[in-house]
Amino acid sequence: MARTHVLALDQGTTSSRAIVFDRDGMPFGSAQHEFPQAYPSPGHVTHDPEAIWSSQLRSAREAIAASGIHAPDLAAIGITNQRETVVVWERATGRPVADAIVWQSRITAPHTDRLRAEGHEPLFRARTGLPLDAYFSGPKIAHILDAEPGLRARAERGELAAGTIDSFLIWRLTGGRVHATDVSNASRTLLFDIHRLDWDDELCKIVGVPRALLPDVRPTSGVFGETEPSLLGAAVPIAAAVGDQQGALFGQGCLAAGRAKNTYGTGAFLLLNTGGAPIASEHGLLSTVAWQLGPGGPVSYALEGAVFVAGAAVQWFRDGLRAIDRAGDIEALAEEVEDTQGVYLVPAFVGLGAPYWDAAARGTIVGLTRGTTIAHLARATIDSIAYQVFDVLEAMEADAGTRLDVVRVDGGAAVNDRLLQLQADLVGVPVERPVVTETTALGAALLAGIATGVWKDADAATSTWRLDERFEPRMPAEERARRMAGWRRAVERSRGWAADD
Numbered sequence: 411m412a413r414t415h416v417l418a419l420d421q422g423t424t425s426s427r428a429i430v431f432d433r434d435g436m437p438f439g440s441a442q443h444e445f446p447q448a449y450p451s452p453g454h455v456t457h458d459p460e461a462i463w464s465s466q467l468r469s470a471r472e473a474i475a476a477s478g479i480h481a482p483d484l485a486a487i488g489i490t491n492q493r494e495t496v497v498v499w500e501r502a503t504g505r506p507v508a509d510a511i512v513w514q515s516r517i518t519a520p521h522t523d524r525l526r527a528e529g530h531e532p533l534f535r536a537r538t539g540l541p542l543d544a545y546f547s548g549p550k551i552a553h554i555l556d557a558e559p560g561l562r563a564r565a566e567r568g569e570l571a572a573g574t575i576d577s578f579l580i581w582r583l584t585g586g587r588v589h590a591t592d593v594s595n596a597s598r599t600l601l602f603d604i605h606r607l608d609w610d611d612e613l614c615k616i617v618g619v620p621r622a623l624l625p626d627v628r629p630t631s632g633v634f635g636e637t638e639p640s641l642l643g644a645a646v647p648i649a650a651a652v653g654d655q656q657g658a659l660f661g662q663g664c665l666a667a668g669r670a671k672n673t674y675g676t677g678a679f680l681l682l683n684t685g686g687a688p689i690a691s692e693h694g695l696l697s698t699v700a701w702q703l704g705p706g707g708p709v710s711y712a713l714e715g716a717v718f719v720a721g722a723a724v725q726w727f728r729d730g731l732r733a734i735d736r737a738g739d740i741e742a743l744a745e746e747v748e749d750t751q752g753v754y755l756v757p758a759f760v761g762l763g764a765p766y767w768d769a770a771a772r773g774t775i776v777g778l779t780r781g782t783t784i785a786h787l788a789r790a791t792i793d794s795i796a797y798q799v800f801d802v803l804e805a806m807e808a809d810a811g812t813r814l815d816v817v818r819v820d821g822g823a824a825v826n827d828r829l830l831q832l833q834a835d836l837v838g839v840p841v842e843r844p845v846v847t848e849t850t851a852l853g854a855a856l857l858a859g860i861a862t863g864v865w866k867d868a869d870a871a872t873s874t875w876r877l878d879e880r881f882e883p884r885m886p887a888e889e890r891a892r893r894m895a896g897w898r899r900a901v902e903r904s905r906g907w908a909a910d911d
Contacts, residue, residue: 435874439477488858539697661853694765715802835885
């Protein structure tokens with residue numbers, strides 16, 4: 411009997427999730443486990459790699475059990491992950507030598523600032539499509555090597571391995587037999603030439619990362635290796651690895667140039683498929699590899715705008731202000747008032763991403779009056795997500811020289827109807843939410859299924875996409891302009907705040 415189920419491992423910033431998908435692209439069984447976040451210093455975020463591993467393995471086992479099938483019935487595993495989080499571990503034992511540095515962390519800002527001051531940024535932009543910013547993973551690897559005496563020497567002797575979370579999971583799942591990543595994750599390191607599709611020795615030297623640490627770079631869709639049978643109950647092919655946002659772009663069926671999606675997760679990430687060639691951004695966006703379908707197969711590129719804090723703003727509202735018990739409660743609280751009464755929240759808790767790229771920006775609330783209530787702040791928190799996405803979309807259309815006709819959305823906050831209606835109002839084009847909003851995991855599953863014959867090609871795989879609801883823009887242009895003018899005044903007040911810290 412043909413195997414028609416695929417397991418997606420979705421390793422996120424705050425939790426590890428696993429979903430079994432059937433041939434129709436529908437979830438068949440799932441599990442999810444959160445793991446701790448650590449904040450050693452202002453702007454610095456770390457994870458325990460062992461907590462990532464244990465939560466992901468537990469989720470995988472529970473998802474398989476929930477699906478009612480067994481590991482031998484799985485056609486493949488697809489991995490998707492938080493892209494710029496890095497781990498360094500010992501090759502001999504697989505043991506991490508330090509906590510993972512999370513994509514949100516700004517600990518390497520002095521490093522990237524120095525490289526920029528030395529005049530290196532044009533070289534990095536030309537080869538990697540990225541600005542020199544602490545967001546990306548290469549400088550994080552260098553920071554780990556320099557934080558403890560002896561690690562850099564061990565790395566140069568070949569005793570250590572480093573990689574993004576997909577690499578760490580592949581290493582663990584294969585029992586240390588495979589040290590690999592895919593082109594989408596490699597393109598987020600500042601060490602990878604997106605034109606040649608290979609590590610760049612000159613960039614590695616400038617950043618301070620020995621190439622011996624780095625994984626092999628492979629196509630996004632293709633067999634990486636097999637899992638240790640003892641982990642899941644069978645040797646299952648790992649047949650895809652893809653960065654979370656590229657996975658969502660694929661899962662949303664955005665295969666053609668000009669198609670775009672936005673994911674509302676811990677951050678918000680708007681990606682536009684640019685086809686077979688990268689577009690150099692002039693408006694603060696990233697040029698990145700979207701995916702490669704098989705060895706020697708076609709490569710797709712994308713423009714991306716990254717908002718560092720989206721759903722994390724709601725988490726802050728819940729955990730920092732303790733204003734609600736559950737993240738989902740914020741929508742009802744926001745509905746208690748008609749508007750924010752001129753209050754704007756700029757959630758620049760770890761700086762601002764696209765299109766500003768201001769590491770010194772900090773969170774700001776403006777427009778408070780004696781009449782401001784917690785409900786107004788709840789509404790301002792939700793609104794801040796939509797405002798940030800609009801900023802990115804405007805920059806994206808300018809770079810691509812085109813007007814989008816629709817934006818597909820997914821991620822945790824995509825269940826918030828009010829947010830999606832405001833998003834449609836601001837961007838001025840319809841916003842579409844699919845039936846399956848876990849499109850990051852779905853994309854990984856589809857890519858793995860293509861590699862193992864579950865679907866014959868990308869078109870067949872993405873034909874499983876189904877519309878849940880379409881939000882049409884209805885806000886008058888004058889109101890949209892007024893709101894965005896207020897937002898940008900608020901953003902200016904947040905910028906550069908920590909420059910003199």
